[in-house]
Amino acid sequence: MTSATELRTERHLLRWSGILLLAGxxxxxxxxxxxxxxxxxxxxxAIFAEYAASDSWEWVHLAQFVGVLLALGGLxxxxxALRSRAPVLSASAAGLAVATAAVxxxxxxxxxxxxxxxxxxxxxxxxxxxxxRFADAETVRWTEWGAQSYFRVLLGATLLLFGVTILVARxxxxxxxxxxxxxxxxxxxxxxDVGYSGLDSGFQQVASPAFQVLVLVFGAGVVAAARxxxxxxxxx
Numbered sequence: 001m002t003s004a005t006e007l008r009t010e011r012h013l014l015r016w017s018g019i020l021l022l023a024g025x026x027x028x029x030x031x032x033x034x035x036x037x038x039x040x041x042x043x044x045x046a047i048f049a050e051y052a053a054s055d056s057w058e059w060v061h062l063a064q065f066v067g068v069l070l071a072l073g074g075l076x077x078x079x080x081a082l083r084s085r086a087p088v089l090s091a092s093a094a095g096l097a098v099a100t101a102a103v104x105x106x107x108x109x110x111x112x113x114x115x116x117x118x119x120x121x122x123x124x125x126x127x128x129x130x131x132x133r134f135a136d137a138e139t140v141r142w143t144e145w146g147a148q149s150y151f152r153v154l155l156g157a158t159l160l161l162f163g164v165t166i167l168v169a170r171x172x173x174x175x176x177x178x179x180x181x182x183x184x185x186x187x188x189x190x191x192x193d194v195g196y197s198g199l200d201s202g203f204q205q206v207a208s209p210a211f212q213v214l215v216l217v218f219g220a221g222v223v224a225a226a227r228x229x230x231x232x233x234x235x236x
Contacts, residue, residue, distance in 0.1 A: 006084070010171060011226050013081035017074045018223030024071030025216055031063040041200040048137055051116060052123040061112025065105070071215075072101045075162060078222065085169035093165050096158040103154055107147040115140045145198055152191030159215070160184030176221035183214035 037050040037057075051057060079094035118140045122133035163180030166172050190207050197204070 010081045013077055014172070014222055014226035017078040017081060018219055018221075018226055020070050020074030020077060021219035021222060022074075022216070024067045024069070024074060025212070025219055026067075027070065028064050028067030029212060031060050031067070035060045036064075042198040044138055044141060045134070048119040048122060048134075052119040054116075057116045058112060061108050065108040065112070068104050069101060071219075072097050072104070072158075074219070074222075075158065078162065082165050082169045082171055085171055086165045089161065089165040089168060093158060093161040096154060096161060100151065100154040100158050103147060103151045107144065107151050110140065110144050110147055115144060145194060148199065149191050149195040152187050152194060154191075156184045156187030156189075156191060158184070159187060159218075172221065172225040176218060176225065179214055179218045179221060183211055183218060186211045186214065 035056050037047075037054050039047050039050055041047055054060075075097045076094050079090045079097070082090040115137065118133070118137040122130065122137050125133040159180045161184070163177045163182075163184060166177030166180060167174060186207050190204055190211065193201055193203050193207075
């Protein structure tokens with residue numbers, strides 16, 4: 001049996017984990033939907049022109065960077081709540097979250113700064129230099145594809161492992177773990193698809209919104225567990 005002090009600590013950690021998860025998810029979704037230029041992501045000439053015309057590009061990507069780090073921080077806090085019940089699984093999941101954060105930082109640097117500079121240079125270029133600048137921008141874009149693919153794969157593996165940890169630790173309701181597992185599988189699938197198809201495909205148009213809903217439900221489940229103390233009566 002878990003002591004009353006340990007139960008209070010677990011619920012406190014779950015509360016903060018859920019708050020960070022939901023805050024990060026909502027912030028990232030809000031700035032992306034409201035301020036990020038959109039269009040056919042793989043028609044480069046058209047989408048590069050939109051990016052070059054954007055005055056909010058840099059701060060939008062900084063806000064996305066902060067939002068995802070908040071959510072990943074929520075997962076690290078979740079590890080602190082789970083570690084006494086499933087130490088190896090929880091530590092492994094937290095390690096993946098840290099690796100995901102590192103790749104996310106690289107992705108946002110490429111997308112939020114390097115790509116913007118490349119498309120601005122392409123728009124400003126004249127004559128034969130324009131084709132060279134466009135090729136440079138495409139190279140940056142393909143680098144972004146690679147970073148996006150591995151970020152999605154790592155994020156999926158992180159959520160998948162956290163889901164398994166939740167099911168083993170039995171600190172939260174079982175459905176929360178299964179939602180995390182499903183979200184992880186969806187993210188892994190999107191990551192593989194990005195590697196082959198780029199940033200816009202029929203599969204991603206369905207899978208990406210589904211993933212957002214799943215992680216939102218997962219975050220809400222963590223908050224609900226903190227409020228109800230679900231699963232906290234059993235240690236192991």
